[in-house]
Amino acid sequence: xxxxDGNVLEVRDLSLDFGSPRGRVHALRNINLDVPPxxxxxxxxxxxxxxxxxxxxxxxxxxxxxxxxxxEILFEGQDILKMDERExxxxxxxxxxxxxxxxxxxxxxxxxxxxxxxxxxxxxxxSTTEKRKRAAEMLGRVGIPDPESRLxxxxxxxxxxxxxxxxxxxxxxxxxxxxxxxxxxTALDATLExxxxxxxxKLQQEIGCSILxxxxxxxxxxxxCDDVVVMYAGEVVERGSIAEVFRNPSHPYTHALLECxxxxxxxxxxxxxxxxxxVPDTLHIPAGCVFRDRCPRAxxxxxxxxxxxxxxxxxxxxxxxxxxxxxxxxxxx
Amino acid sequence: MSALLEVRDLQVRFRSMGPLRARLQGVHDPFIDAVCGVSFDIRExxxxxxxxxxxxxxxxxxxxxxGLIPVHAGSVRFEGHELTGLGRGHFAPxxxxxxxxxxxxxxxxxxxxxVRSLVTEPFRIHGYRDRNLKAEASRLxxxxxxxxxxxxxxxxxxxxGQARRVGLARALAxxxxxxxxxxxxAGLDVSVQGEALNxxxxxxxxxxxxxxxxxxxxxxxxxxxxxxxxxxxGRFVEQGGTDDIFKHPHHPYTEALLSASPEPDPxxxxxxxxxxxEIPSLMNRPTGCEFHTRCPYxxxxxxxxxxxxxxxxxxxxxxxxxxxxLASAAKTAGSxx
Numbered sequence: 001x002x003x004x005d006g007n008v009l010e011v012r013d014l015s016l017d018f019g020s021p022r023g024r025v026h027a028l029r030n031i032n033l034d035v036p037p038x039x040x041x042x043x044x045x046x047x048x049x050x051x052x053x054x055x056x057x058x059x060x061x062x063x064x065x066x067x068x069x070x071x072e073i074l075f076e077g078q079d080i081l082k083m084d085e086r087e088x089x090x091x092x093x094x095x096x097x098x099x100x101x102x103x104x105x106x107x108x109x110x111x112x113x114x115x116x117x118x119x120x121x122x123x124x125x126x127s128t129t130e131k132r133k134r135a136a137e138m139l140g141r142v143g144i145p146d147p148e149s150r151l152x153x154x155x156x157x158x159x160x161x162x163x164x165x166x167x168x169x170x171x172x173x174x175x176x177x178x179x180x181x182x183x184x185x186t187a188l189d190a191t192l193e194x195x196x197x198x199x200x201x202k203l204q205q206e207i208g209c210s211i212l213x214x215x216x217x218x219x220x221x222x223x224x225c226d227d228v229v230v231m232y233a234g235e236v237v238e239r240g241s242i243a244e245v246f247r248n249p250s251h252p253y254t255h256a257l258l259e260c261x262x263x264x265x266x267x268x269x270x271x272x273x274x275x276x277x278x279v280p281d282t283l284h285i286p287a288g289c290v291f292r293d294r295c296p297r298a299x300x301x302x303x304x305x306x307x308x309x310x311x312x313x314x315x316x317x318x319x320x321x322x323x324x325x326x327x328x329x330x331x332x333x
Numbered sequence: 334m335s336a337l338l339e340v341r342d343l344q345v346r347f348r349s350m351g352p353l354r355a356r357l358q359g360v361h362d363p364f365i366d367a368v369c370g371v372s373f374d375i376r377e378x379x380x381x382x383x384x385x386x387x388x389x390x391x392x393x394x395x396x397x398x399x400g401l402i403p404v405h406a407g408s409v410r411f412e413g414h415e416l417t418g419l420g421r422g423h424f425a426p427x428x429x430x431x432x433x434x435x436x437x438x439x440x441x442x443x444x445x446x447x448v449r450s451l452v453t454e455p456f457r458i459h460g461y462r463d464r465n466l467k468a469e470a471s472r473l474x475x476x477x478x479x480x481x482x483x484x485x486x487x488x489x490x491x492x493x494g495q496a497r498r499v500g501l502a503r504a505l506a507x508x509x510x511x512x513x514x515x516x517x518x519a520g521l522d523v524s525v526q527g528e529a530l531n532x533x534x535x536x537x538x539x540x541x542x543x544x545x546x547x548x549x550x551x552x553x554x555x556x557x558x559x560x561x562x563x564x565x566x567g568r569f570v571e572q573g574g575t576d577d578i579f580k581h582p583h584h585p586y587t588e589a590l591l592s593a594s595p596e597p598d599p600x601x602x603x604x605x606x607x608x609x610x611e612i613p614s615l616m617n618r619p620t621g622c623e624f625h626t627r628c629p630y631x632x633x634x635x636x637x638x639x640x641x642x643x644x645x646x647x648x649x650x651x652x653x654x655x656x657x658x659l660a661s662a663a664k665t666a667g668s669x670x
Contacts, residue, residue, distance in 0.1 A: 046522035047493075159611050189386035190549060190593040191608045191627075198607055216522060219595030223605075242599045260523045262552035263596045268576065269556055270534045272527035278492075 007074075008178050008210045009035035009058060014071035016057060025282050027053050029234050031071070032309065035178065040204060040211040042221035042242070044257075045231035048279060051214050054231070055180050058212070059096050060088045076177060093120060097171040101183040103163035107155040113139075114151030117170055138169040141206075142199060161192040165199065172203055179204075179211045185220060197224050218261050222246055227317075230254045233279050233290045236309075240318030250312045250320040252295045289323070297324060335413070336374035337543050338398070338431075338511060343371045343407040345390070345397045345567075349616065365615045367393045368567045370407070375511065378541045382554035382575065384590070385564035388612055391547045392436070394564075395513040398545075399433050400424045411511070429459055432504040436516040438496040442488040448474070448499055449484040455506040473502040476539075477532060494525040498532065505536065511543045518553055530557050551594045555579055560648070563587050566615065566623050569642075573649030581662035583651040585628050622654065630655055 011033040018025040028050050035041045045051045056062060058073055060080050073080040075091060083091075100106045108116055117135035118128060132151065139147035142165040155163060164184060171179055181200070185193040201224060204211055215221050221228055222242060229239040230251065238251040249255040256275045258264060265272070277294035280286060289295070289302040301323050310325035312318040345368040355363035368390045375381050383391045396402045398409055404417040411427055419427075432455075435441035442451055452473045453466040471481055477498040488496060497517065504512050517533060518526045534557060537544060546558060554561050555575060562572040563586065571584040582588045589606040608627045613619055622640050625631040632655070640652045645662060 046524065161611050189612075190551075190590060191386065192611065194593045194605055194607050217595075218523070218597035222597045222599045223595045246597065246599050257523065258597055260527050261597050262523075262527070262556055263594060264598065265556070270531075270538075272530055272556060274527040274531065275524035 006037060007034045008037050008076060009033070009212065010074040011054070011058065012072045012074070014054075014057070014073060015069040016053065016062075017067050017069055018063070019065040019067065020283075023283050026285050027066075027234050027282060028057070029285070031236050033229055033236065033239070035210045035212055036227075037177070037210055038204075038208055039227055040201075040213055040225045042225035042228040043212060043214045043231065044216060044218060044221050044228060046216060046257075046279070048233075048282075049231040050234040051216075051231050052182055055098075055182050055212060055214050058178075058180065059092050059098065061092075061098075093176075094123065094174045095176050096178040096180065097174065097176045098180040098182065099164070099167045099171045099184050101186050103160055103167050103184075103187065106167050107163060109155050112152050112154055113158075113166055117151070117173065120170060120173065134173065135169075138173050139166070141203065142166070142169040142172075143195075144169070161188055161195065164188060164192075164196055168196075168199065168203070172207060172209070175207050176209055179209050180214075181211055182214045183216070184213075186215070186217075193220070200224065218258065219263050230257070234282055234285075235290055235321065237291065237322070238318075238320040240312065240315065240320075244312070244315055244318045248312065248318075250318070250325060251291075251322045252297055252324075253291045254320070256294075256296075289321070299323070337377045337379075337412060338375040338545075339408075339410040340374070340394075340398065341372050341408045341410075343394065343397060343409060344369050344405040345393050345402055346405045366567055366618075367615065368397065371564075371567075371569055372407075373562055373569070373572060375543050375545060377510070378537065378543055379560070380537065380544045380546060380558045382558035382561035383545060383547045383564060384549065384551060384554055384561060386549060386612060388615070389564040390567040391564050392515055393567075395433065395515055395545060395547055399428070399431055399513060401433075425459070429455075429507040430510045432507065432509040432512055434500050434504045434512060434514040434517060436519055438500040439488055439491070439493065442496060442499060444488050446487070447484065448479075448486050448488075448491070451488075451499060452502045452506060455503060459507060469506070473506055476505060476536065477502045493521055494528060497521070497529055501532065501536070505540070505542075508540070509542060511545065513545045513547070515547045516549075517546060518548065518550060526553070533557065551590060563590065566613065566618065568623070568652070570624065570653070571649075571651040573645070573651075577646070577649050577662070580665070581658040583645055583649075583656040583658060583662070584624075584653045585630055585657060586624050587651075588657055589629075622652070 011031050014028055014031040016028040018027050031054060043051045068081055075096060114135060118131045121131045136147040136151055139150060144150055144162060144165060185196050188196060213225055225242055228242050228245050230237050232253050238245060238254045249258055259273045260275060262272060275294055280290055288304055289307050292298045292302045307321045307323045309319040309321050312320055312325060346364040346366045348363060349365045350363045371394060383394060385391045393402060397404050400416060409416045416427060449470040453470050456464050456466060456469060470484055474483060479498050518529055521529060530553060548554060558575045561575045561578055562569050565586055571578060571587045578587060582591055589608050592606045610627050613626055619626050621637045622635040625635040634654055640654045642650050642652050644650045
């Protein structure tokens with residue numbers, strides 16, 4: 001682990017295509033991402049921006065028609081993309097685990113919670129009684145009352161919020177280094193979302209793991225995360241610490257996205273801001289910057305060159321893909 | 334001015350088990366009350382927001398108004414006509430004036446019909462044979478900002494935002510006086526959500542329709558509605574002017590809901606009020622104030638005695654023994670007057 005500054009997860013220049021009857025869908029292009037140890041990194045973007053694909057790719061759970069075109073995914077220094085299925089299984093559920101959007105379908109409906117929580121500890125050479133005890137203790141930690149007796153219950157006997165708590169308990173049972181959370185609060189009501197966010201934060205501090213938190217909700221990300229990565233149409237357009245990106249959004253897309261959030265508009269208005277235009281078709285990615293067609297500040301260079309990641313000001317770690325940040329060129333006026 | 338729609342003490346109940354099973358198990362009352370005693374008015378051209386978490390009965394209210402679900406008790410009056418107890422045939426004329434926008438836009442459009450036949454279907458159903466359907470389709474599509482080229486498309490060729498526009502065009506087809514919009518922005522991205530809401534606002538300004546918006550998103554309610562009502566377990570816990578409620582929420586549940594919608598600003602790390610537990614089951618309602626199981630301020634009185642509806646100011650009422658922000662509300666009202 002010498003070459004990776006100790007980051008739990010590093011994605012370098014990852015590009016990924018899906019084969020489809022209509023041609024190749026360029027779902028991810030030149031993705032760069034770091035998840036430092038003990039940090040919560042938010043991955044935001046609108047539907048179809050590739051955020052779930054990226055999260056799933058980091059533990060090698062891609063669909064059969066996916067093909068990695070280039071780049072690497074380093075998990076604790078090792079390239080996930082070069083591993084075979086056996087090596088991947090050593091990581092999944094142990095060093096990296098995942099919770100999904102829909103807690104209703106993530107659990108097996110015909111087996112009790114206890115059985116499922118004991119099953120997932122199949123690698124540990126301890127007695128079943130011991131595994132049972134660990135499962136009950138973890139359920140208690142995520143706030144399930146009376147965990148010992150609830151182990152015998154089946155998923156349908158729990159409400160949505162409780163099921164998501166159970167999923168979190170299962171994911172954290174092995175105390176992983178990285179938790180991938182794919183929109184874990186989207187299917188829940190507002191008051192339950194508050195509870196789950198609080199729980200994730202508490203457990204993250206206790207266990208000391210990193211979290212990659214996928215969400216389309218800027219408010220939730222601002223509240224929970226330390227760093228944020230903004231995706232648009234399969235590219236990372238901006239990344240940096242929460243305070244930096246939200247205070248000084250440097251990519252026009254991030255800027256527009258923040259403007260659009262009705263929670264940020266203090267004054268009551270009948271006319272809400274929107275981002276005109278549509279997301280480009282990932283089958284035919286146009287040359288130049290992907291956001292060009294909808295960008296209010298686009299200029300001729302944007303049509304020619306796809307912008308690289310520029311540093312924003314002197315802030316190490318705040319990067320955005322926009323030609324407006326190119327300090328070496330004189331075009332910015 | 335009399336109201337366009339007057340709902341008084343509306344009650345909707347669903348059977349929870351068959352009569353035989355109820356008798357065998359000795360259950361006297363095999364029903365669950367999804368909506369119990371809801372009263373509100375909607376005036377012409379006004380927008381009312383109905384807010385609540387899943388299972389609070391907000392969609393049931395809309396469906397009961399439109400006659401899709403039988404009303405157990407109470408009255409629904411539209412322009413002075415009583416709607417409850419009307420048979421299918423007698424209800425039909427009112428459906429021209431009250432139209433429904435469904436939650437799942439793509440799912441509510443028949444996959445085998447083109448957009449043109451979808452938006453003109455209301456004319457066929459209500460027997461307007463003399464209209465030029467092709468011209469009507471272009472008019473409606475233009476109204477919701479879709480070009481004529483969409484007329485020949487099928488629902489699967491539309492994006493989520495476009496499908497919602499088609500849903501709105503259908504709802505507007507017969508020049509209704511009231512639109513019941515069930516979660517008009519659910520599942521839309523923020524950039525498209527604004528578009529959908531702007532469209533509703535524009536259509537309202539042009540045509541003067543009244544809108545009942547059902548949503549769980551308070552940010553949407555704040556910008557687009559004139560008045561709002563908050564539902565919990567099938568009852569209103571607070572009702573009043575939108576600005577008034579946002580400034581001075583009187584009910585602790587309203588306060589918690591307002592604090593639960595996070596702002597995309599890391600610096601205003603607001604005090605979020607975390608409610609304990611989850612919404613109780615309708616089968617097993619708490620005693621006294623039904624919110625006491627989750628209320629951070631609950632006392633013994635709340636556990637036993639159900640609070641009545643109290644009028645705080647003109648048009649702003651709540652059900653709570655220990656209302657919040659009453660003093661600050663009175664102060665601003667005093668300085669205004």
